[in-house]
Amino acid sequence: MTDTDPIVITPSGEIDLASAPALRESITEALAESASTVLVVDLADVTFMDSSGLTCLAFAHQKMQERDGRVEVHNANSSVRKLITVVGMDQVVEVRE
Amino acid sequence: MSDPGMSLRVLLIEDDRGDAVLVTEYLEEGLPGVQIVWARSVTDARAELNRGVDCVLLDLGLPGASGLSALAEVLELAHATAVVVLTGLAVGQSGRLAVAAGAQDYLVKGQVGVDDLRRSVQYAIERKRNENAAQRLRESELRAQEYRRLERGLLPSLQLDSCGLDVATLYRPGREQSLLGGDFYDAIAHTDGSVDVLIGDVAGHGPSEAALGASLRVAWRSMVLAEVPEEQRLAALDRVLCSERDSEEVFATVATLSLPPSMTTATLRLAGHPPPIQCEPCAAAVDTSDIGPALGLISGASYPAARLPLGPTWQLLLYTDGLIEGHAGPERLGVEGLVEQLGEVMEPSMPMEHVADKLLARIEELNGGPVADDIALLLLRPAR
Numbered sequence: 247m248t249d250t251d252p253i254v255i256t257p258s259g260e261i262d263l264a265s266a267p268a269l270r271e272s273i274t275e276a277l278a279e280s281a282s283t284v285l286v287v288d289l290a291d292v293t294f295m296d297s298s299g300l301t302c303l304a305f306a307h308q309k310m311q312e313r314d315g316r317v318e319v320h321n322a323n324s325s326v327r328k329l330i331t332v333v334g335m336d337q338v339v340e341v342r343e
Numbered sequence: 344m345s346d347p348g349m350s351l352r353v354l355l356i357e358d359d360r361g362d363a364v365l366v367t368e369y370l371e372e373g374l375p376g377v378q379i380v381w382a383r384s385v386t387d388a389r390a391e392l393n394r395g396v397d398c399v400l401l402d403l404g405l406p407g408a409s410g411l412s413a414l415a416e417v418l419e420l421a422h423a424t425a426v427v428v429l430t431g432l433a434v435g436q437s438g439r440l441a442v443a444a445g446a447q448d449y450l451v452k453g454q455v456g457v458d459d460l461r462r463s464v465q466y467a468i469e470r471k472r473n474e475n476a477a478q479r480l481r482e483s484e485l486r487a488q489e490y491r492r493l494e495r496g497l498l499p500s501l502q503l504d505s506c507g508l509d510v511a512t513l514y515r516p517g518r519e520q521s522l523l524g525g526d527f528y529d530a531i532a533h534t535d536g537s538v539d540v541l542i543g544d545v546a547g548h549g550p551s552e553a554a555l556g557a558s559l560r561v562a563w564r565s566m567v568l569a570e571v572p573e574e575q576r577l578a579a580l581d582r583v584l585c586s587e588r589d590s591e592e593v594f595a596t597v598a599t600l601s602l603p604p605s606m607t608t609a610t611l612r613l614a615g616h617p618p619p620i621q622c623e624p625c626a627a628a629v630d631t632s633d634i635g636p637a638l639g640l641i642s643g644a645s646y647p648a649a650r651l652p653l654g655p656t657w658q659l660l661l662y663t664d665g666l667i668e669g670h671a672g673p674e675r676l677g678v679e680g681l682v683e684q685l686g687e688v689m690e691p692s693m694p695m696e697h698v699a700d701k702l703l704a705r706i707e708e709l710n711g712g713p714v715a716d717d718i719a720l721l722l723l724r725p726a727r
Binding site for chain 1: 517544546547548590591592593594596614615616617634635636637640641644664668675677715716
C-alpha cells in the first residue's frame with residue numbers, strides 16, 4: 247500500500263453508543279498507518295448508525311483536515327444516509343454510492 | 344468452609360529475623376493458606392506495596408526511621424491497604440498514635456497469640472474495606488451532586504404558567520448513567536404572549552459535553568431575553584459553540600420554535616436536529632427540507648426558517664434522538680415508530696405530563712428497558 251491509495255475502513259453491524267469507541271479507535275489506527283489524504287468509510291455492512299457514528303465521522307473529518315485530506319462515506323443504507331443528511335454531515339464529508 | 348487465610352496476601356515489614364519467623368508461624372497457624380511476603384524495610388517492601396497486598400504488618404521499631412514516618416511512607420504507597428502495626432512493650436503511646444495516623448490496629452510484641460494476630464489482621468482488612476467503600480460512596484455522591492448541578496444547567500424548570508401554553512418536559516439519562524449527556528431544553532414566555540422554545544443535543548457524552556450544552560442553553564436564553572432577532576440566533580449560537588468547544592470535531596443539533604401571541608403559526612428552525620412531530624390532525628413528523636447543518640459543522644452556515652401553520656387543537660413534540668434510537672423488535676424505533684407510538688398514546692383529554700410519561704413507558708417497553716442514550720422531550724399545546 248502506498249500513501250496515494252485511499253485508506254479504507256469497513257465497519258459492520260450497528261454503530262451506536264456501545265460500538266462507536268471501537269470505530270474511533272480503528273480510524274485512529276488506520277490514519278497512523280498511512281499518510282494518504284483520502285479516507286473511505288465504507289458503510290456497506292452497517293445496518294444502523296446513530297449520532298455516535300456521526301461523532302466518529304466528525305472526528306475522522308477533523309483528522310483528515312489536519313492533513314489537508316477528506317473523508318468519503320460509501321454505500322450507506324437509506325436510513326444512515328438520511329441521518330447524515332439531516333445533521334448536515336453530507337456537507338462535510340463526501341457521500342457516495 | 345474454605346480456609347480463612349486463602350487468597351490473603353500479607354506483607355510483613357520487620358527487620359528482626361526472629362520476630363519475623365514468629366509472626367510468620369502465628370499467621371500460618373491462624374490463617375491457613377495465607378501468603379506472606381517478608382521485607383526488612385519499607386524500601387525493600389516498595390515493589391510489593393505497589394503490587395498490592397491485603398494487609399501490611401509493620402514493625403514500628405525499624406532502624407533508621409521513626410516508627411510513624413515508616414507508617415506514613417507505607418500509607419502513601421498503599422493508601423487503600425489495611426495496616427496493623429507491631430510495637431515493642433516499652434513504646435507506650437506509639438500504637439495508639441499509629442492508629443490515629445491511619446493504621447487499622449496495633450499489637451504489642453510479646454503479648455500476641457495466634458488468635459490475637461488472626462483477629463487483628465482480619466478486622467483490619469474488613470475495617471479498611473468498609474473505609475474504602477465509604478470513600479467511594481462519598482466520591483460518587485460528590486459526582487452525583489456535580490451531575491445534578493450540570494443537569495440543572497441543561498434542563499431548567501420552566502416558568503410558563505401564564506403563557507397560554509400547556510407544556511410538559513421530560514428527561515431520562517441514558518442507561519449508562521455515568522455518562523452524562525448533553526441534551527438540553529428551554530422555553531421562555533414573553534409578556535406579549537409569544538413564546539420561544541429550544542431543544543438541543545451536544546453530540547457525545549461526558550462532563551464537557553454537558554457543560555457545553557448548558558452554555559448553549561444559557562447563550563440562547565440570553566439572546567432571547569436581549570431580544571436578538573429570531574433569525575440571527577442560531578448563527579450566533581454556532582459561533583458560541585465554536586468558541587466554547589474543547590475540540591473542532593464537537594457539534595450540536597438544535598431546534599428552535601417561536602410562537603407568536605396568536606399561536607396560529609410557528610417559526611421552526613432546525614440545525615441538524617430531527618423535525619418535531621405534529622400530533623393534530625394525525626401524528627406526523629413536520630415535513631420540511633428547510634434544515635440547516637448541525638452547529639459547529641460548517642462555518643457561516645445559514646439556518647432557514649420553516650413556517651408551521653397551527654390549527655386550533657395543535658400539539659407538537661420536540662425531542663432528542665435518544666427517543667428514536669431505541670430498539671423495537673429487531674429494528675430501531677425510528678421516526679415512523681415514534682409517530683405511531685405517539686398516535687396511540689395521545690388522547691386530547693389527557694394531561695401532557697401523562698402523555699409524555701406514557702410515551703416514554705411504551706418506548707422503554709419496546710426497547711426492553713431504558714434506552715442507551717439520553718432522552719429529552721418537550722410536548723406543547725394551547726392551554727385549555
